Amino acid sequence: MSTARPDDGPRRTSQTLSRGLSVLKSVAHLPDGGTAHQLAAATGLERTVVHRLLNTLVADGFAERTPAGAYRIGPEARALASLAGPSVIDFAQSRLQVLADKYAGTAMLCLAETDAIVAVAVAVPTNADSHLAYRRGSRHPIDRGAGAWAVRAGRPPVDGEPASVATAREQGWIIAHGEVEEGAHAVAAPVSRGGDTLDACAMFLSHRADSVQAAAPDVVVLAAEVRAHALQAG
Structure with a gap:
């Protein structure tokens, strides 16, 4: 039977979500887009992990591939930014x-x-x-x-x-x-x-x-x- 304390929940975090947000932030900081190698270096994550997270972000519209094969902010991220008014x-x-x-x-x-x-x-x-x-x-x-x-x-x-x-x-x-x-x-x-x-x-x-x-x-x-x-x- 679980004996979790009431305050256990707020202390828990999702490692996958945290890594995904780290990659997304790094993408946002590269106006011309960044390669998976650059994003791995920026976040300190393994390149295979970055590739997996980027694929998810692209699939959900938060990132997109450039013609040169780099990654940049996608339409969903731009739409969210526009809701907040001038950045x-x-x-x-x-x-x-x-x-x-x-x-x-x-x-x-x-x-x-x-x-x-x-x-x-x-x-x-x-x-x-x-x-x-x-x-x-x-x-x-x-x-x-x-x-x-x-x-x-x-x-x-x-x-x-x-x-x-x-x-x-x-x-x-x-x-x-x-x-x-x-x-x-x-x-x-x-x-x-x-x-x-x-x-x-x-x-x-x-x-x-x-x-x-x-x-x-x-x-x-x-x-x-x-x-x-x-x-x-x-």
Whole structure:
């Protein structure tokens, strides 16, 4: 006879569903589509598992194959996104462009995955001769760099976290230099507060330290605007 406690149910999760959602998120972060090999690398799952999950997502309309054989978001996923109105990405994109043009650098909105943060919206300056080149789908390690510290600062505190994370949480932003790319300066601000919404950050990057310093207040404002939009949409 079962003796399950009343609170057992909510603690149970479906490993298959979790893996499927991980694959779907990775597909969504690759605007030009991703191969099964790329998606396996992004999720840390075996390629045979990814193939099986992709077949299910395609069959149900949440993913589709491109003519080149990659996988991208399918009609069912696009339909669900349209029900929520303007997406966070759409909301952020024009604001990122203003930031990029104002300070002549690259502005990004990044979401967290298991071991990386992924650029889901990117704006580059229209009035600068050169800038740091990033695109949607660019990945940054979760263990270093302003973006990583900011994302982790948006989560509840944990024992043993790096001092940079605590600093970012306390002041609402963090600046780093050369931690991900040599010569690059970056400032980032967490979108979430205590894990209440998107596991994300707003970020500005430049070869110039003075531009990054000057952009810091606007990056904080942008992160707050994205947070408010995400909370309202949720």
